Amino acid sequence: MNDPVRTGRRLAPAVLVLLFLAATLGPVLTGFDRFPEKSIDHDFHHVPVVLAFAETLPAVDLADYDSATTPGMHLLLAVAVRMSGPSETLLQVCTCGFGVLLLVVVYRCAAKVATPWTAFLCTLPLASSPYVLGNSIWVMTDNLSLALIAISIGSAIFCVASRGRAVGSGIALVFSVLVRQINIWVSGVALLAFLFQWDPVRRRLPFRDPLQPGHRGPQPAVIFAIATVVAAGVIAGFVMLWGGLVPPKFQVGGDGVTHAGGLNHGVTPGVFSLLAVYASPMVVVLLPFWWHDRRVRRTMVIGLVIGLLAGVSLESVAGKEYGRNGGWLWLFAGWTPTILGRSALIVAGSVAGGATAGILFGLLVASGRARTAWLVTGFAISFLAAYTVNSSAFQRYFDPPILLAIGWCLASLESGRTTYGPIGRGQLRLAALGVFSMQAIFALLTLYAKMRWAEG
16 A cells, blocks of 8 residues: 555545534534524424433333434433533534544445545535534434444445444444434345345346455345344334334324324435436536446436436425425425426426436446445435335435435546546546535535524
8 A cells, every 4th residue: 555545544534524523513612503493403302302311311201202213312312411411512512423423434435445535525525515514513313323324335335245244234223223213224225235245146146246256155144134123123112112103292193293194205306306416516527428438328318217207207396284395405496386296396306316316327337336336226215215205305304315325426436437438536536526515505505604603
């Protein structure tokens, strides 16, 4: 290993963490963290639940409380409060730590297929998301939840199967459903990924698995399957306790925001629309590589058709009464014409997003990353299916996973080539910088510009 790479492996993650802490822990410690519209969940749900749990430890009543999620994060923070005292700042410092954990996991996975500074740049878009930043400044479940599922997904995509990795991935899965019950969506495709590396299965796959240089037995898949059963058992236990998938307050007829009781068909076209916008710098920078490769153009057309079908067949009218509010996407969708319950903006965005997904898939396949392409697709389908079974389609649910996927896909393209030629490291880094710049502008306009110094 040459000195620049060795230095980069030490320096790149350190710079990433320091920049992130300056943008999150800095406002917390200086009091520049008051933004009522963004901190409603912090003020009225998560902090009160943590403090209530801390008062009653260890005999905590989990039958009903003011959060629609499983209580893992709240219990963890309640222990911290019990040990150190009821400090809201302490809780915010802990959630900053959850954000750091998320970025370290994402960076380490990207660094397995890319050079350190490319991995750094591919992680920056996620690090600069106003939702990731805001969810670190205030007490929220989002970053811890995504960090845990990123461990499972990252192990599946970027790591050679082993018993130790299967144990780690399985533990992360169980803890992830303790933080958010919906995270069980990760389990099916992650289990398939472990099975893909079992030698009898691997030899029959239609694509080469670059992460499988030698024989692997079934033990990793068996270990992760056991963890999946445990995670499903955790969810089943809470379902019996609550009489549903969420605490009674958040069920139909409860006195909180309803998070159960129907399907939200706007999820898939909405996610496609967000992908089209956020990945647009990548599409432009890498234009010659996908435009001059027939395979990538073909997958682009397939993706475009899928996006069109999703846009015209699934309702996407914006509005709080439909659970489609929160974020610029549904705001702008509400300003555009609606035909038969379909927002013109979302239909157009779904078409563009489907084409973008096809381009990403085709570039990965052309670069010799077919396994990654299929696993990312599988995880995307599982994610969309899980979040469709939810009455709310808030944009904050979708932005961070989309940016994580874009970053990992870009990192996986380093040293790749299409019929146009090898994809240059500089072009990949420029594409990542483009995605980062867009998110940084969003954060400045929607997060930091609207904060104010705490009164008193």
